[in-house]
Amino acid sequence: MTEPDSKKEYELSYLAKTEEAPKDIADVLKSNGAEISNDSPAIKINLAYKIKKELSAYFGYMHFVAAPGSVKSIQDTLKMRPDVLRTLIITPPFLKNKPRMATPRPRILRPIPVEKPTAPLSNEALEKKIEEILNK
DSSP states (O other), X not given: OOOTTOOEEEEEEEEXXXXXXXXHHHHHHHHTTOEEEEEOOOEEEEEEEEETTEEEEXXXXXXXXXXXXXXXXXXXXXXXXXXXXXXXXEOOOOOOOOOOOOOXXXXXXXXXXXXXXXXXXXXXXXXXXXXXXXXX
């Protein structure tokens, strides 16, 4: 079980109305005790559908470290901001540095030799062949 004061890594993705909104989002994170470790520049994108009557927005993301209890407060504060259209906070997946197991080589399929068809046997020749097999 984790300690209550332990901090975890999170990623915050956002859609904002203005170009200045990322600074406001960073201020909200810092005021809730989060430490920003990575900040992407916000880029303007066209939205597939209207969000709060907007057809375009600034998209960006931030990686931060914070106590798990402060994440709810961050979400609630950002929902109340008029310049923030949408936010999503996730815990990024952990990267495992395990060596990969060697994959087995595929089996090489060799062609099966096919006997050339011979001329059809007559009934007499067929009966001789059956007698030879039975006598062995």
